[in-house]
Amino acid sequence: MSGSTDDIENLIALMAKLPGLGPRSARRAVLHLIRKRSMLLSPLADAMTQVAISARECLNCGNVGTSEICDLCQDDRRATGELCVVEDVADLWAMERAGVFKGRYHVLGGTLSALDAVGPEDLRIPQLADRVVSEEITEVILALNATVDGQTTAHYIADQLDGQVRLTSLAQGVPIGGELDYLDDGTISAALRARKDL
Amino acid sequence: MSGSTDDIENLIALMAKLPGLGPRSARRAVLHLIRKRSMLLSPLADAMTQVAISARECLNCGNVGTSEICDLCQDDRRATGELCVVEDVADLWAMERAGVFKGRYHVLGGTLSALDAVGPEDLRIPQLADRVVSEEITEVILALNATVDGQTTAHYIADQLDGQVRLTSLAQGVPIGGELDYLDDGTISAALRARKDL
Secondary structure, three states: OOOOOHHHHHHHHHHOOOOOOOHHHHHHHHHHHHHOHHHHHHHHHHHHHHHHHHOEEOOOOOOEEOOOOOHHHHOHHHOOOEEEEEOOHHHHHHHHHHOOOOOEEEEOOOOOEOOOOEOHHHOOHHHHHHHHHHOOOOEEEEOOOOOHHHHHHHHHHHHHHOOOOEEEEOOOOOOOOOOHHHOOHHHHHHHHHOOOOO | OOOOOHHHHHHHHHHOOOOOOOHHHHHHHHHHHHHOHHHHHHHHHHHHHHHHHHOEEOOOOOOEEOOOOOHHHHOHHHOOOEEEEEOOHHHHHHHHHHOOOOOEEEEOOOOOEOOOOEOHHHOOHHHHHHHHHHOOOOEEEEOOOOOHHHHHHHHHHHHHHOOOOEEEEOOOOOOOOOOHHHOOHHHHHHHHHOOOOO
């Protein structure tokens, strides 16, 4: 590659493929990077190269990390007998940010979908049954998204594990700080059905 | 750097510094990058390294490119005697996308600002006067933003070049496809003052 403006155009085209950036914001980001070459562009290039080399999926749970078995699966304090099933790594990170779950995770890598021909074998569902036995799991928490595919997947897993462990799912209701006026009807009716005595 | 999840956290922290990305969208972007390692992450790392090496400011106009004098300044067909003055490179790119201006550009690198102590010497204003003479410029188009600082800068430049060349600025009015209801009062009154006979 010799020095030409194609280098910059090429970078803009690649940046525009990131979720949340379009062609216009990619251009703005690249200009910002060029202005902050030593503070941001070079460190970012190095960090990306490093992650491209080191990032891998945990063989046990599907989390993203830099070793064959991720930090969470290696941590013995996490062997609480509770296993939280999530759709993808972003959901695992969201749970970890909440900081309230102390057990281990199982990342499915998606949801069952008849439309997209995603079956149980395409997800990490067979491994889930294995882990329930080998890690002596007593409770499986299904933290799947409240979408049709997410709930279909939850039902399928519940069928598979029925009788082997305690199965739970996240409570549905009004988000903290949520205003009723801005909530969809489904959430309001779920919150009403699950109403609690004060 | 040995393999640890710190690599990934470090990449997220750097990505979050890009304009248009926050901590949450940076995390999402990094997950996307890791999933598309060979298609996106590695090419992006290489493209950033390449741009970090090759990108430079054009010594003549301030445009960003990969040579000492940018492609626009090297193109003799651009020597039309028209010079378009813009605040920054993003504005130059916006003008080029419109594809209607065939002359050369002069990138100031900001606007005059008493508040931020930005004077003419901090911008590419002295070079502008030199270029008007050396490149036999006949018309300087002031394409500065319609902000207070932008207009102050335009007036300052107009004072400096008064009598030497024809000075023009972009027309103000209703944007194509713009709805009056969504326009600010200043734009509407400018459009009314500059109204044209049908």
